[in-house]
Amino acid sequence: FWDSRMSCGYFQHRGVTFPGLLYSPRGLEAAREFPVEDDDVFNVTYQKSGTVWMLEILSLILRDGDPSCAARCPAGSGGPWLETLPGPRILSSHLPAPLFPRAFFNSKAKVIYTVRDPKDVLVSLFPLLADFPALQRPGSLPEFMEKFLRGRRLPFGSWFQHVRGWLQLRGRDNFFWISYEELQQDLRGSVERLCSFLGRPLSPAALDAVVANASFVTMSHNPMSNFSLSPTFILDRRRGPFLRKGISGDWRNHLSPEQSRRFDRVYREQMAGLGVSFPWDP
Numbered sequence: 001f002w003d004s005r006m007s008c009g010y011f012q013h014r015g016v017t018f019p020g021l022l023y024s025p026r027g028l029e030a031a032r033e034f035p036v037e038d039d040d041v042f043n044v045t046y047q048k049s050g051t052v053w054m055l056e057i058l059s060l061i062l063r064d065g066d067p068s069c070a071a072r073c074p075a076g077s078g079g080p081w082l083e084t085l086p087g088p089r090i091l092s093s094h095l096p097a098p099l100f101p102r103a104f105f106n107s108k109a110k111v112i113y114t115v116r117d118p119k120d121v122l123v124s125l126f127p128l129l130a131d132f133p134a135l136q137r138p139g140s141l142p143e144f145m146e147k148f149l150r151g152r153r154l155p156f157g158s159w160f161q162h163v164r165g166w167l168q169l170r171g172r173d174n175f176f177w178i179s180y181e182e183l184q185q186d187l188r189g190s191v192e193r194l195c196s197f198l199g200r201p202l203s204p205a206a207l208d209a210v211v212a213n214a215s216f217v218t219m220s221h222n223p224m225s226n227f228s229l230s231p232t233f234i235l236d237r238r239r240g241p242f243l244r245k246g247i248s249g250d251w252r253n254h255l256s257p258e259q260s261r262r263f264d265r266v267y268r269e270q271m272a273g274l275g276v277s278f279p280w281d282p
C-alpha cells in the first residue's frame with residue numbers, strides 16, 4: 001500500500017492540490033464514483049482539524065463505547081476490506097465537497113464535518129509538513145502562512161474554500177458539523193449530539209467509555225491512534241508526536257499580533273456572506 005518510491009511532489013486535480021504519494025488523478029476520479037451505501041458514515045475534515053479524534057469518537061459510538069478495537073487496529077491503517085465489513089462503515093476524507101463521491105448527494109449516508117480554528121490548523125500543519133517526507137517542505141512560518149492564506153500549493157486546497165464548500169450542506173438531514181473547539185469544551189455533550197445525529201443512543205456507561213477513550217491523554221498513549229507505528233518515510237515522528245498538543249489557541253505561541261491581524265483581514269474577506277459564526281471569529 002505504501003510505496004516509498006512514489007513521488008514526493010504535488011499535483012493539481014480540478015483546481016485542488018494533492019500530495020502525489022497518497023493520491024492520483026485516477027484515484028480521485030474513482031472516488032467521485034464511489035458506491036455510497038445509505039448507512040455509510042463519513043468523517044470529513046480539512047487536514048489537522050481533528051480527523052483522527054473524530055474517527056476514534058465515531059468508532060467508539062458505533063461500538064457502544066467498547067474500546068477493544070481502538071486497542072487493536074491502527075487508526076488510518078488503510079481501512080478494512082469493504083466486502084467483509086458489515087455496515088455502518090466509517091470512512092474518512094479530506095476531499096473538498098465538489099470532489100466528494102457524487103452518490104453521497106442523493107443518498108441517506110451521513111457526513112460529519114469537523115472544523116477547527118484555521119490559525120490552529122496552520123500551526124498544527126506547519127511542523128507536520130516538515131515531518132512528512134511525502135509532503136513538500138513548508139518554508140518559514142511567515143512564508144507558510146501566506147501560502148495558507150492564498151490556499152495554493154497546499155494539500156487539499158484552500159481551508160476557506162473547503163469550509164465554505166462543506167458548510168453549504170448545512171440544513172440537510174444527513175449533514176452534521178461541529179468544531180474542534182466544541183469537542184474540547186464539552187466532549188460529553190458533543191458525543192450526545194453525535195449519537196442523536198447517528199440515531200445511536202448510548203447508555204450512560206457507554207457514553208462514559210466513549211468520553212474516556214477519546215480523551216487526548218488516552219489517545220496519545222495508544223500506539224494505535226498516535227501513529228507511532230507509521231514507517232518513518234511516511235511520518236518521521238522522531239521530530240515530534242502526531243498528537244502534538246491537542247489544545248485550542250496554540251497559534252498565540254507562534255503568530256505575532258501583526259501576523260494575526262493580517263490573518264483576520266483575509267479571513268473576513270474569504271468568509272464574508274457565509275452566514276455561520278465560529279468560536280474563533282475575529
Ligand code: A3P
Nearest residue numbers: 048049050051052053124215216243244245246
Ligand atoms: P495539534 O497538532 O494542535 O496537537 P488531524 O487528525 O486532522 O490530523 O488533526 C490532528 C490534531 O488533532 C492535532 O492537533 C492532534 O493533537 C489533535 N487531536 C487528536 N486527538 C485529539 C484528542 N483526543 N483531543 C484533542 N486533540 C486531539
